[in-house]
Amino acid sequence: MALRELIEELSSIDKTTLAAVVFVGLVTYRVYYHYSVYVDVESVGVPPGILGPWKAALRHTKEADALIKEGYKKYSKDGKFFKIASIPRYLVFPTDPKHLQEMNSAPDHVLSFGDAGADRISIDYTMDHSFRTETYHLKVIQVYLTQRLSSILPEIISEVTLAWQENTNIGDEWTEVNVWDIMLKVISRTINRMYVGLPLCRNQEYLDNLVEYATTTSKSGIIIDMAPRILKPLVSWYILDKPKKLKKLMKFVGPLFEERKKKMKELGDKWTDRPDDAIQWILDSAPLGADTDTESLVNRILFLNFAAIHTTSISITQALYDLAVHTDLHNPLKDEITSVIAEEGGWTKQGLTKMKKLDSVLKESQRMNNVTSIAMMRKAMVPYTFSDGTFIPKGTWLCAPAAAIHKQEEMQYDGFRWERLRKEEGQAAKHQMVSTSVEYLSFGHGRHACPGRFFAANELKILVASIILNYEFKSPTGERPKNGHFGVSCVPDRGVNMLFRKRKDV
Numbered sequence: 001m002a003l004r005e006l007i008e009e010l011s012s013i014d015k016t017t018l019a020a021v022v023f024v025g026l027v028t029y030r031v032y033y034h035y036s037v038y039v040d041v042e043s044v045g046v047p048p049g050i051l052g053p054w055k056a057a058l059r060h061t062k063e064a065d066a067l068i069k070e071g072y073k074k075y076s077k078d079g080k081f082f083k084i085a086s087i088p089r090y091l092v093f094p095t096d097p098k099h100l101q102e103m104n105s106a107p108d109h110v111l112s113f114g115d116a117g118a119d120r121i122s123i124d125y126t127m128d129h130s131f132r133t134e135t136y137h138l139k140v141i142q143v144y145l146t147q148r149l150s151s152i153l154p155e156i157i158s159e160v161t162l163a164w165q166e167n168t169n170i171g172d173e174w175t176e177v178n179v180w181d182i183m184l185k186v187i188s189r190t191i192n193r194m195y196v197g198l199p200l201c202r203n204q205e206y207l208d209n210l211v212e213y214a215t216t217t218s219k220s221g222i223i224i225d226m227a228p229r230i231l232k233p234l235v236s237w238y239i240l241d242k243p244k245k246l247k248k249l250m251k252f253v254g255p256l257f258e259e260r261k262k263k264m265k266e267l268g269d270k271w272t273d274r275p276d277d278a279i280q281w282i283l284d285s286a287p288l289g290a291d292t293d294t295e296s297l298v299n300r301i302l303f304l305n306f307a308a309i310h311t312t313s314i315s316i317t318q319a320l321y322d323l324a325v326h327t328d329l330h331n332p333l334k335d336e337i338t339s340v341i342a343e344e345g346g347w348t349k350q351g352l353t354k355m356k357k358l359d360s361v362l363k364e365s366q367r368m369n370n371v372t373s374i375a376m377m378r379k380a381m382v383p384y385t386f387s388d389g390t391f392i393p394k395g396t397w398l399c400a401p402a403a404a405i406h407k408q409e410e411m412q413y414d415g416f417r418w419e420r421l422r423k424e425e426g427q428a429a430k431h432q433m434v435s436t437s438v439e440y441l442s443f444g445h446g447r448h449a450c451p452g453r454f455f456a457a458n459e460l461k462i463l464v465a466s467i468i469l470n471y472e473f474k475s476p477t478g479e480r481p482k483n484g485h486f487g488v489s490c491v492p493d494r495g496v497n498m499l500f501r502k503r504k505d506v
Contacts (some may be wrong), residue, residue, distance in 0.1 A: 002075045039396050040094050041081040044071035047100035050343035057087035063217035064488045065373045065403055068093065072404035081390050086487065088225050089380055091374070092392065093401045100400055100438040101377055104446040113377035113448040116397060119379065126217045127306075128299040130291050132142040137300035139285040140278045142451040143309070145194060148276065149458060150349045152194060157347050158188060159193040160462055168500070170471060177473075180317050183463075184211060187313045188305070190459065195278040195301060196256060206252045206254070213245050214306045222487070250298055257283070259298045278304060284458050310458055311371055316463050317492045318369040318483075322413065323464075324475040324498050327450070329415045329467060333357055337465045352458050353463065362417035362460050366442040368413055373488040375402035375441035376448070400442040433457050473500045 046056040047066040047087075060067065064084065070094055071082035079096030094100050103111060104452040114132065123131050128318070163186040168177060188211055192201035200206055220240040227235040236242065256279050263271055264283065274280050282300055284290050323329060336357045344351035392398065418431040429435060434453045436445040445449040450456070467473070481493035 016436065020161045021075075023337070030323050038265065039083055039090060039391075039393060040360055041070075041083050041390065042075060043094060044068075044074070044082050044084050046085050053085045054385055058086040060084060060086045061487055062485065065490065068373050068401045068488075069096075069404040070487050072401045073158070075421070077406075079388075081386075085119075091488075092396055092398050093374075093399065095401065096388075097438045099388070099390075100445075102386055103398055103400075104376060106384065108381075110380070110382055110384055111398065113376075113378055113379050115381065116377040116379040117185040120225060120377065121221035122222075122236070125224050125232055126221045126240065126242065127303055128296060130296060131299075131303065134287075134290050136285045136287055136290060137282050137304060138451060140195075140281045140304055141455070144278070144281040144390055147293070147453065152276070153347055153349060155193055156190060156462055157466075159190045160466055162213045162468070163189045168479065170500045172502055172504075173410070174499045176476070177500045178492040178495075178497050179320050180313065180492060183313045183316050183320075184309070186463070187316065187459075188309050189313070190209045191305065191308050195304060196253060197275060197277040200252060200256070203252065205250070209245075209248045209252075209304075210305055211309065213302060213391065214250060215305055216245065218310065238494070241303040246295070246298070246302075249302060250295065253279075253298045253301055254294050261292070281397060282399075302436070308452065308456070312459060314371050314473065315362075315366060316460055316489060316492075317454070319365040319460065319464055320467070320473070320498065321475075321480055321492060322368070323361065323468075324473055325478065325480045326413070326415055327472075329357075329361060330472070332416075333361065333465075333468050337469055347462070349458070352461050355414055355461055356419045356422060357456070358461055358465060358468075359433045360417060360422075360431075361415045362457065362464065363418050363431075363442075365439075366414060366433070367411075367440070369483060369492070370406060371444060373401070373403040373485075373490060374399040376400040376446075377442050400441055400445075403428050405439060405441065470503055470506055472499050472503055473498055477498070 043056075044371070045063070064086070067084045073082060073094060075082045076503045079099070081092060081099070083090045083092045083302060094103060110115060114135075121127075123129070155478055164182070167182050167185050169175065170177065185207070188207050192210070194199070194206070209262055217240070220236070223239055224232055224236050226352055260279055260283055261274075274284075278301060282297060283292070317424055336355055340354045342349045343354075364369060377398060380392050380394050380396045380398065383394050384392040386392070418433075421431045422428045428447035434443065434457050436443050436449045443453040476497065476499050481496045484491050484493060
């Protein structure tokens, strides 16, 4: 029954008896194959016996977060490592900040962030194998979006406002709103205003296909990761049907790339008024000799959407769920936002940095509701030994127990916690939402910290600020919706509604 539930939860495709048998075989193979990489650290949640890892791996699908917290509570006092079983592999967790720093400092050819991330989403099958070596599209996130924020801010404000208005019908009376559904639409549209521009960012067929692609890719990547290498292509073909999904999106984005490539070839450096969007940024970032085939370029736009849509939608939904049960924070937030906008003469990048209460609320929500229970994933490319002598064999996966570090029992929700801490001498920068450390890992840490966190933080601020300024909202039950957990992922309850109405003082 556990396997059947696992399959149904990961994929919406119909399952036959044959597929179930094949899947059991694949998972069994993976359990014994990967657990042959023995790491001599304490195990959490693995019962004794030959089937112990199997039972633990199945338990991981529903209780990974609890298992990680159990291990951290038990072993962090002594700075020990521990491991938990998942279906594809064991996950090994350092608990001592010193060891987390060592892990972070190790070069990529020793402990690889890229290989861990690529394997986790089965990038060779869900996206494009060239992404392992040619990552120039990431410059869109690392450089362009952050640097261009001031100039594109009016477009973001415009799209957020219009998308919200067109997807809701909120008046003076309390109205039920499914926050997750609305935010998925608003986020996908707003991000694509920056990625593909008008009018495509408002094409609902394109956006629907994009969201379906991102959702299916995420689920399929998890299943493919469980299969032995020789069967990955077969499993990918069976559950993903990537060519069909790519074809649907190629018809929208492909012609844009073709047109831009043609103009770049014709005009060269004389083309000075190039569009300021991700289509152009990707083309401008491509190094000499890089794969600029239209299909590969479209895959890069899809990857950027995959990386942004769901994580941002989850974060904004979680923040609004928190605020819906902490309505005492609304007026102080509104006062801060109103004051900053008046002081700046409108929405500005500098103004967003001055919204410290808002920054604090968003950071606290991320601390309490991690998108994933782990951070700083690394795959050991060679054997590695930590300073305390702990030996890590080649092929081992290391992770930081992020949610366990964040959610200490004595630290209950406190929306303005970080705003107060920033007032202490020398602490202003440390406690910003975008600042990372081994104590705050929502965006990872170090050189592999999320490059899009600066843009994402500002996008979240704009969304929440716009809602706070114009609406009252609350939980209809007075209680916060509970999160759901699958593996190391934490997701908000997507089926609940919040109550909204227009502010009377607007």
